[in-house]
Amino acid sequence: MSHSDVVLGGHHVPAMEPSPFAVPAKKLAMWLFIISDIMTFAACLVAYGFLRNSTPNWPRPFQSSTIVSVMVMTFILVTSSLIMVLAVRAAKAGDKAGAVKYSMFTLVAGVIFAILHIREWMGMIAQGVTFYKNPWGTGLFGGAYFSVTGMELLHVIAGLIALLIVSLGYKSGRYSAGDIENCGLFWQFINIVWMFVVPLVYLMNVAS
Amino acid sequence: MTTTEAPSGFGKYLGIYVSMLLITVIEVVIAYQHPSGARLLVSMLLLAAIGAVLGVLYFMGLGSENHSSIVAFCVFTLFVLATINYGWTDSFRILFGAPFSK
Numbered sequence: 001m002s003h004s005d006v007v008l009g010g011h012h013v014p015a016m017e018p019s020p021f022a023v024p025a026k027k028l029a030m031w032l033f034i035i036s037d038i039m040t041f042a043a044c045l046v047a048y049g050f051l052r053n054s055t056p057n058w059p060r061p062f063q064s065s066t067i068v069s070v071m072v073m074t075f076i077l078v079t080s081s082l083i084m085v086l087a088v089r090a091a092k093a094g095d096k097a098g099a100v101k102y103s104m105f106t107l108v109a110g111v112i113f114a115i116l117h118i119r120e121w122m123g124m125i126a127q128g129v130t131f132y133k134n135p136w137g138t139g140l141f142g143g144a145y146f147s148v149t150g151m152e153l154l155h156v157i158a159g160l161i162a163l164l165i166v167s168l169g170y171k172s173g174r175y176s177a178g179d180i181e182n183c184g185l186f187w188q189f190i191n192i193v194w195m196f197v198v199p200l201v202y203l204m205n206v207a208s
Numbered sequence: 209m210t211t212t213e214a215p216s217g218f219g220k221y222l223g224i225y226v227s228m229l230l231i232t233v234i235e236v237v238i239a240y241q242h243p244s245g246a247r248l249l250v251s252m253l254l255l256a257a258i259g260a261v262l263g264v265l266y267f268m269g270l271g272s273e274n275h276s277s278i279v280a281f282c283v284f285t286l287f288v289l290a291t292i293n294y295g296w297t298d299s300f301r302i303l304f305g306a307p308f309s310k
Contacts, residue, residue: 022274035284042292053245067236074232081267082225086218088269188267195259198232199252203239 030182034189037155041193044151045200048144052204059136060205061127066120070202073116074194080109081191087167088184091177096170099180103167106187110160117153121146148201155190162186224266231259 023031052058062070084106090098124145131146133139166183169175238251265271270278 023277031281032284035281035288038285039288039292042289046292049249053249067239071232071236075229078225078228078232081228081263082221085221085267185268188263191267192260192263195228195231195263196256199235199239199256203235204248204252206239206242208242 024178026178026182027185030185034185037189041151041196044148045196048148048200051140051144055138055140057137058205059134059138059141060207061129061134061136061141062202062206066123067202067206069116069120070198073113073120074198076109076113076116077191077194080106080113081188083109084184084187088181091170091180094177099177100167100171103163103170103180103183107160107163107167110156110163110187114153114156114160117149117156121149121153145201148197152190152193152197155193159183159187159190221266224262227262228259231255 083102087099087102087106090096090102124142128135129142129145131143134142163183166175166179170177170180235252235255238248238255242248243251264281270281
């Protein structure tokens with residue numbers, strides 16, 4: 001009888017139930033968090049879609065320069081996702097140096113994405129866009145734009161902080177390969193959300 | 209969500225990466241054709257959904273998890289999305305005063 005077993009009704013049974021779906025507890029928690037986060041983003045995007053479709057003078061302000069900038073941001077974020085896959089694979093293979101190296105590359109790409117994102121915001125603010133008004137049409141545009149893209153930026157910044165802490169902790173032996181994998185799951189989720197933000201927020205509002 | 213398959217080559221991930229970038233390029237091309245509102249929305253949602261499914265299955269590794277995990281994730285996510293969309297009925301009521309205006 002192992003230490004983790006207890007005697008119940010004359011039978012030896014494990015003291016703890018096996019994890020549901022044979023998933024490590026932390027990974028299951030991350031998946032459940034992602035599902036709940038889908039709810040947050042879906043709520044934001046549905047609210048945005050409702051406002052966009054129900055407002056007659058909805059602005060379509062995005063010029064080609066903005067779209068090019070968004071394409072560059074997309075390229076950087078999708079590339080960072082691919083690099084994060086490499087980090088997770090290296091961590092699973094026990095290649096600690098490789099996992100940390102790829103995590104740091106992901107981190108750099110994420111920082112560049114965040115800087116470009118903030119630059120994009122600054123450009124919008126310079127054109128007179130606020131939460132309540134803008135030069136082109138309904139004031140709801142600014143609120144919707146900053147809410148949806150702000151949620152994305154908030155997640156990117158949270159992901160960067162988590163990635164920095166976990167990869168440094170993994171290097172020092174404090175965190176395991178599973179923690180790198182969980183961090184990778186969150187980073188991939190950010191990329192997937194961006195796949196919806198780009199067409200719905202930017203491309204549907206391209207200037208004619 | 210333990211991995212049940214042997215780790216596969218990097219080429220698969222590179223293919224997904226290129227596909228995701230390609231999807232974004234197609235979205236830009238469609239956006240600059242300025243189709244009607246509904247057609248634009250459906251095209252964008254469809255392409256974004258394809259990109260998201262590729263990301264979830266391969267980059268997040270759901271495709272290589274055990275079957276019950278995939279089913280659980282899909283059911284939970286669909287339930288979440290269905291719940292969110294419950295609000296649309298009330299939105300249409302506010303917009304058009306229907307179907308409860310009379």
